[in-house]
Amino acid sequence: MSGREHHYGTTVSWTGNQGSGTAGYKTYSRDHDIAAPGKPPIPGSSDPAFRGDPARYNPEDMLVASLSACHMLWYLHLCAVNGVTVTAYADEAAGTMAEDSSGGGRFTDVVLRPRVTVAPGSDSAKAVALHHEAHEKCFIANSVNFPVRVEAKITVGP
Structure with missing residues (x-):
């Protein structure tokens, strides 16, 4: 290796609280946003097989x-x-x-x-x-x- 290091940072923010947080497995959305400084957010969720939104990236x-x-x-x-x-x-x-x-x-x-x-x-x-x-x-x-x-x-x- 050349000895150079590159560093990456992202913020993943859960946006799926539907009023009762994670009080139950079926009471919350898996939606979240993935962001990095200076870049547009990516809408995320879980795979639809795991109660995710199929319109969002998992x-x-x-x-x-x-x-x-x-x-x-x-x-x-x-x-x-x-x-x-x-x-x-x-x-x-x-x-x-x-x-x-x-x-x-x-x-x-x-x-x-x-x-x-x-x-x-x-x-x-x-x-x-x-x-x-x-x-x-x-x-x-x-x-x-x-x-x-x-x-x-x-x-x-x-």
Whole structure:
């Protein structure tokens, strides 16, 4: 490591008190706001399976999105410095979480499925190979204890 550290801070504020706090399991909303200084809030809740609001992001959505975004940002950087011109990128990432008998659980895997369009003249073999390097460099993928697989598809287009 280079010895540099980066620090991040967020504030999560519960907004789901419906008048009686947590007096009962069904008496409160799981709604909350996620905020960081100078950034718009993200509306959060729990997964609908756990009485959450399906219109809000849940922690599981955010974990999968973090893995996807980190991979994409590394990939775009590596393409830029290796002469591969990306013109479009979309990832339909999917994660699997398994509950255990105690009601807890954990993620068992995440699959990233980036669909990348590169400009004509770009080296499509290099474009594929750079996904491996992006995966190795991704801070978030290096921080989780479950497999993160990458199933990339490269298209050469205008």
